[in-house]
Amino acid sequence: AQTVTQSQPEMSVQEAETVTLSCTYDTSDQSYGLFWYKQPSSGEMIFLIYQGSYDEQNATEGRYSLNFQKARKSANLVISASQLGDSAMYFCAMRELQTGANNLFFGTGTRLTVIP
Amino acid sequence: NAGVTQTPKFRVLKTGQSMTLLCAQDMNHEYMYWYRQDPGMGLRLIHYSVGEGTTAKGEVPDGYNVSRLKKQNFLLGLESAAPSQTSVYFCASTPGGTNQPQHFGDGTRLSIL
Numbered sequence: 001a002q003t004v005t006q007s008q009p010e011m012s013v014q015e016a017e018t019v020t021l022s023c024t025y026d027t028s029d030q031s032y033g034l035f036w037y038k039q040p041s042s043g044e045m046i047f048l049i050y051q052g053s054y055d056e057q058n059a060t061e062g063r064y065s066l067n068f069q070k071a072r073k074s075a076n077l078v079i080s081a082s083q084l085g086d087s088a089m090y091f092c093a094m095r096e097l098q099t100g101a102n103n104l105f106f107g108t109g110t111r112l113t114v115i116p
Numbered sequence: 117n118a119g120v121t122q123t124p125k126f127r128v129l130k131t132g133q134s135m136t137l138l139c140a141q142d143m144n145h146e147y148m149y150w151y152r153q154d155p156g157m158g159l160r161l162i163h164y165s166v167g168e169g170t171t172a173k174g175e176v177p178d179g180y181n182v183s184r185l186k187k188q189n190f191l192l193g194l195e196s197a198a199p200s201q202t203s204v205y206f207c208a209s210t211p212g213g214t215n216q217p218q219h220f221g222d223g224t225r226l227s228i229l
Contacts, residue, residue: 045220
């Protein structure tokens with residue numbers, strides 16, 4: 001069974017600092033993708049970043065980067081230069097590519113608070 | 117650019133009532149999904165569709181039905197609402213493909229008394 005674990009229900013970071021949100025996953029497939037979404041208090045789900053299991057380099061998108069360690073089955077999200085607007089829930093999700101349905105399996109999320 | 121639109125945004129039902137949630141996407145995506153989000157549990161997949169006229173069960177399908185008669189629309193039905201179905205419901209779509217994210221609607225907050 002596919003599982004995604006976000007072990008930190010809540011985290012806080014000082015404005016302008018860097019924070020790492022943890023995500024570990026379990027799958028028996030070799031081909032999969034990992035996604036991070038942000039959910040602000042307004043409720044919408046915003047796609048942040050993607051990492052494929054065969055990607056040799058860690059993904060980066062602006063202030064967001066992924067620390068992908070395939071052997072450890074972890075895909076931690078790194079947010080640099082934190083801003084007050086980064087306060088939100090963050091979800092890690094895994095897609096197994098062999099099923100053909102493109103389903104996502106979500107973790108339970110981490111609530112991040114940025115302290116001014 | 118509308119993207120994924122969910123109707124309604126809020127609804128209160130009484131136990132035993134029925135209702136349909138509508139999801140519409142204007143991106144010509146093949147794949148569509150319905151999730152529910154409950155506190156502390158992340159998003160769980162209810163049903164999904166890999167193309168017009170197809171539907172399949174997800175992780176938590178009991179008590180729900182779906183239909184995808186048109187490619188752009190994915191309907192979620194509750195035949196006899198129960199308090200356990202109080203939740204926030206999200207619809208999502210994706211064109212498919214390895215690195216394509218799912219695009220989400222803004223959610224429907226459903227309360228069942």
